[in-house]
Amino acid sequence: MSAPLLSTLGILFPESLVRSHAFAVLAAFVAINTMVYVTLSVAKALPKIWVRDYLPRGYERAETRSIYPDGPR
Structure with missing residues (x-):
């Protein structure tokens, strides 16, 4: 395509507008x-x-209440 055709289609802007x-x-x-x-x-x-996943828990129990006393808290 030629430059005059592109500018009439609105694809190119004049330099004064761009600057x-x-x-x-x-x-x-x-x-x-x-x-x-x-x-x-x-x-x-x-x-x-979650930031709380990386901070120590303040609400963790001192002893487990599980039926398996040696299990995780």
């Missing part, structure tokens, strides 16, 4: 929005991390 301040602000907004979306998507795909 404008408003276009730069819009491009920055789109970039930040994309990064936020990717971060949220990756965080949703990963398994949940």
